[in-house]
Amino acid sequence: xxxxxxxxFGNVNSHLFTTxxxxxxITVKQVFNRNYIKMISPFEKIPFTDxxxxxxxxxxxxxxxxxxxxxxFSEALSFQNKLVVHTSGGVAMNVLSSKNRRGIxxxxxxxxKQRAVDFKDVPICIEAENSNDLELLRSLGETIxxxxxxxxxxxxxxxHLAAVFVNNFTNYLYEIGSEILKQEDLPFxxxxxxxxxxxxxIETLSPQEAQTGPAKRNDVRTIEKHLHLxxxxxxxxxxxxxxxxxxxxxxxxx
Amino acid sequence: xxxxxxxxFGNVNSHLFTTxxxxxxITVKQVFNRNYIKMISPFEKIPFTDxxxxxxxxxxxxxxxxxxxxxxFSEALSFQNKLVVHTSGGVAMNVLSSKNRRGIxxxxxxxxKQRAVDFKDVPICIEAENSNDLELLRSLGETIxxxxxxxxxxxxxxxHLAAVFVNNFTNYLYEIGSEILKQEDLPFxxxxxxxxxxxxxIETLSPQEAQTGPAKRNDVRTIEKHLHLxxxxxxxxxxxxxxxxxxxxxxxxx
Numbered sequence: 001x002x003x004x005x006x007x008x009f010g011n012v013n014s015h016l017f018t019t020x021x022x023x024x025x026i027t028v029k030q031v032f033n034r035n036y037i038k039m040i041s042p043f044e045k046i047p048f049t050d051x052x053x054x055x056x057x058x059x060x061x062x063x064x065x066x067x068x069x070x071x072x073f074s075e076a077l078s079f080q081n082k083l084v085v086h087t088s089g090g091v092a093m094n095v096l097s098s099k100n101r102r103g104i105x106x107x108x109x110x111x112x113k114q115r116a117v118d119f120k121d122v123p124i125c126i127e128a129e130n131s132n133d134l135e136l137l138r139s140l141g142e143t144i145x146x147x148x149x150x151x152x153x154x155x156x157x158x159x160h161l162a163a164v165f166v167n168n169f170t171n172y173l174y175e176i177g178s179e180i181l182k183q184e185d186l187p188f189x190x191x192x193x194x195x196x197x198x199x200x201x202i203e204t205l206s207p208q209e210a211q212t213g214p215a216k217r218n219d220v221r222t223i224e225k226h227l228h229l230x231x232x233x234x235x236x237x238x239x240x241x242x243x244x245x246x247x248x249x250x251x252x253x254x
Numbered sequence: 255x256x257x258x259x260x261x262x263f264g265n266v267n268s269h270l271f272t273t274x275x276x277x278x279x280i281t282v283k284q285v286f287n288r289n290y291i292k293m294i295s296p297f298e299k300i301p302f303t304d305x306x307x308x309x310x311x312x313x314x315x316x317x318x319x320x321x322x323x324x325x326x327f328s329e330a331l332s333f334q335n336k337l338v339v340h341t342s343g344g345v346a347m348n349v350l351s352s353k354n355r356r357g358i359x360x361x362x363x364x365x366x367k368q369r370a371v372d373f374k375d376v377p378i379c380i381e382a383e384n385s386n387d388l389e390l391l392r393s394l395g396e397t398i399x400x401x402x403x404x405x406x407x408x409x410x411x412x413x414h415l416a417a418v419f420v421n422n423f424t425n426y427l428y429e430i431g432s433e434i435l436k437q438e439d440l441p442f443x444x445x446x447x448x449x450x451x452x453x454x455x456i457e458t459l460s461p462q463e464a465q466t467g468p469a470k471r472n473d474v475r476t477i478e479k480h481l482h483l484x485x486x487x488x489x490x491x492x493x494x495x496x497x498x499x500x501x502x503x504x505x506x507x508x
Contacts, residue, residue: 110448123444175461
């Protein structure tokens, strides 16, 4: 049995809480959050505190708070020599205060309050200062995911950067698509099967193999027509940048 | 029974052929292609010709060739007053020669040779000069898809533009993610659950609701760290453009 305390209850920690709580190898001892949270059914028996001095003993403390606050928060903890991990992709392990044993428990996924996540396929990236703690984090991860991987802070930083491209920036391209359709009173639903297939394709093809479209083919007439349609829209610079890069990458220059 | 002849046999037409051939309401009378194609099992009984003067009579002729070739190809057809459609998102209906009855049969999806497509959810965008032809195209579309929609050439041009953003450009973001990981000897597989979830999220959330990440939060330290990691990489200008736009859109300026 692994005893866990959650420190902070934002998107990542609340999703982790929900899934870890289901495991019969895990006991959630307590949830701490700076602001009061009412623990609702089926979690009403989980102790909650908003007083950091009243955090209970546990095998592992999982910090889930804004990146910029991790350093000062970890220094302000009243206990020491415990295993304290954070869940952030972009923050190095050694940002945590050295008064506790440090580690990382980073689930590589996008979390929104309104949407449940199945952790089975979510890579859990772990790191720790000593091998016992690493094994404990591995056991913790394996209760929820089939993909627990040890990754250094340096590599994790690059992984997080790549995640920003394929998640945040991709989602903004969806927003652009949605806005273009809205101007024509066309429903965004029309694009959803294409969006799903674009993502599903790279399960079996590399992105290079999956690439299609006017820029790859250097289809000059279509590109000119698109630029005409875009006019001086704010989206024009995205079109130009991607099109130029794709033309260069696929070797069909003007 | 609707008799169909395919004119050209690239990605779109070969996928359309495969799915229409399965319908017992459709007879594929013939496939024409400029270059010889051996019709292999289970299609060995479908007549093939590479001689445009020997194209057989049909209810509808489906042109699937490069956009720039549609005009001259449709003018070179030896028959007239037949229903001739093309399958391109970016080309107006009136680009087709007026010597035949014109129409559009545009499946809004990304097609690669190596990957089968289930047409059930694929929007089929149709257009025709007269209502009988429109109804024939609707019947044709409904044999393979539950989403047949009439869309004008003007709206279809915008739809195609939006599709380039959410498909071609998104796929290039996947390529950037893949390249960043390759530099760290990390497997691209790590990003695939995130890519699928990013696409799946917009089934239930709008892209605006689904947006997360350092640019939306204006998390200055993480953004600076990412720019440092990117150095003078070719991907830096993508990072800067998206980040600037996201910061402005979500109203948290520096």
